[in-house]
Amino acid sequence: AQTVTQSQPEMSVQEAETVTLSCTYDTSESDYYLFWYKQPPSRQMILVIRQEAYKQQNATENRFSVNFQKAAKSFSLKISDSQLGDAAMYFCAYRSARNTDKLIFGTGTRLQVFP
Amino acid sequence: AAGVIQSPRHLIKEKRETATLKCYPIPRHDTVYWYQQGPGQDPQFLISFYEKMQSDKGSIPDRFSAQQFSDYHSELNMSSLELGDSALYYCASSPGGVGEQYFGPGTRLTVT
Numbered sequence: 001a002q003t004v005t006q007s008q009p010e011m012s013v014q015e016a017e018t019v020t021l022s023c024t025y026d027t028s029e030s031d032y033y034l035f036w037y038k039q040p041p042s043r044q045m046i047l048v049i050r051q052e053a054y055k056q057q058n059a060t061e062n063r064f065s066v067n068f069q070k071a072a073k074s075f076s077l078k079i080s081d082s083q084l085g086d087a088a089m090y091f092c093a094y095r096s097a098r099n100t101d102k103l104i105f106g107t108g109t110r111l112q113v114f115p
Numbered sequence: 116a117a118g119v120i121q122s123p124r125h126l127i128k129e130k131r132e133t134a135t136l137k138c139y140p141i142p143r144h145d146t147v148y149w150y151q152q153g154p155g156q157d158p159q160f161l162i163s164f165y166e167k168m169q170s171d172k173g174s175i176p177d178r179f180s181a182q183q184f185s186d187y188h189s190e191l192n193m194s195s196l197e198l199g200d201s202a203l204y205y206c207a208s209s210p211g212g213v214g215e216q217y218f219g220p221g222t223r224l225t226v227t
Binding site: 044045050099102103 | 171214216218221
């Protein structure tokens with residue numbers, strides 16, 4: 001069975017600085033997707049970034065980028081130029097490439113952003 | 116752009132009562148997923164439907180049932196409610212069951 005581990009329950013960063021959130025996963029599959037979701041106080045689950053396992057190039061979305069290390073089964077999220085609005089719970093999630101497969105979430109990292 | 120719609124947004128029920136949660140996926144999305152997020156926990160997969168057929172089942176109690184209708188909306192029926200069922204219930208949808216899942220705003224169920 002696949003598992004997702006987020007070892008940082010809480011992180012903090014100063015506004016305009018850079019922060020990296022860690023995620024590791026375990027799977028025997030070779031084809032899968034990895035995601036980072038943001039859950040602000042409104043509790044809306046917002047997709048931040050997506051990575052396909054077959055792609056070697058790390059995904060980027062504006063200030064958000066990932067460091068995907070397939071052999072190490074590591075998938076960290078880097079937030080550059082942090083903003084107050086980035087404060088939220090961040091969940092790392094795994095999904096098999098099989099159609100209709102479910103998301104498996106890590107336990108989340110709460111990010112605080114200080115002015 | 117249209118998003119996933121969930122109703123009601125908040126629901127308060129007493130123990131042993133029944134609740135029905137509704138989910139309206141993004142237009143042209145034929146796959147619906149249900150997740151349960153308890154207080155301080157990560158979302159846990161309950162059940163999914165693809166083209167109106169159940170496609171996968173997670174740790175969903177036997178007291179819960181769900182279905183997807185011909186217009187692709189889905190309903191989660193919960194009976195004999197227990198205090199431990201208090202949680203945020205998310206519905207997500209995706210097109211053809213591939214790629215990213217788009218989440219609704221969730222239904223907060225409180226069982227007293």
